[in-house]
Amino acid sequence: MTIRFEPMSDNDFQMYLRKVIPEYATEYVHAGSWHPDEAMARARDQFQRIFAHGPKTPNQTLYTVWDAGKNVKVGMLWYTLDASRKRKTVFLSDFFIFMEFHGKGYEEQTLTALDEELRSQGIQRLELNLFWHNTAEREMYEKTGFTPVSIYYGKDLS
Numbered sequence: 001m002t003i004r005f006e007p008m009s010d011n012d013f014q015m016y017l018r019k020v021i022p023e024y025a026t027e028y029v030h031a032g033s034w035h036p037d038e039a040m041a042r043a044r045d046q047f048q049r050i051f052a053h054g055p056k057t058p059n060q061t062l063y064t065v066w067d068a069g070k071n072v073k074v075g076m077l078w079y080t081l082d083a084s085r086k087r088k089t090v091f092l093s094d095f096f097i098f099m100e101f102h103g104k105g106y107e108e109q110t111l112t113a114l115d116e117e118l119r120s121q122g123i124q125r126l127e128l129n130l131f132w133h134n135t136a137e138r139e140m141y142e143k144t145g146f147t148p149v150s151i152y153y154g155k156d157l158s
Contacts, residue, residue, distance in 0.1 A: 001105060002069055003113035008062035008076065013055040016062070016076055020094060021047055059083060065097070065110050074101045075110065079126075090118055092128040111144045 008016065024047070025039035034042055055062045065075035075097035082089045092114070097106045118126060128146065130137050142148075 001067060001109050003106075003109050004066040004068040005063040005077075005113070005117060006066060008055045008064055010055060012064055012076070013051075013062060016078075017047060017051075060093075065106070067101075067106070074098055074106050077110065077114065079114075081123075087124045088122055089125040089127060090123050092126060095128075107140055108144055111141075 021043045022040065025034070025043035028034040028043070029036050029039045051057045051060060059081045060078065061081070062078045063076065064073050065077060066072065067074050075095070077095040078093045080091045080093050082091055095110065097110065115126065127149075128141065130141070
């Protein structure tokens with residue numbers, strides 16, 4: 001299986017936002033960080049600020065993920081270049097494989113292809129954040145070479 005990345009089109013970007021904003025809001029509610037009444041508005045606001053220029057926003061890279069051999073779109077990913085660091089670092093902001101392609105090796109192959117792509121651009125470090133309750137993703141990332149570097153704790157006081 002060969003993975004190919006293509007810049008996200010405006011149509012794919014709109015589809016991506018329709019999927020990711022509600023998921024993002026739900027994750028923050030589940031984590032206890034946001035109240036359900038405010039979550040969607042906060043998520044929309046954050047994404048509007050992050051993508052002020054849509055899919056062409058500087059330092060934000062949005063790709064559709066393709067199985068090159070079958071010429072089939074299998075997922076999407078978004079990463080952010082952290083230009084403030086001395087060591088060239090990219091933050092994997094979001095990554096997913098469409099449900100119908102889960103369990104077929106696309107997750108690991110995509111991360112391997114991303115490593116290769118970033119190395120070719122001179123990127124020295126790849127980081128990501130995920131919610132602790134997502135054990136399946138934790139296992140997948142650890143299987144592909146990521147190691148935990150910090151844990152963010154929180155507790156409700158009321």
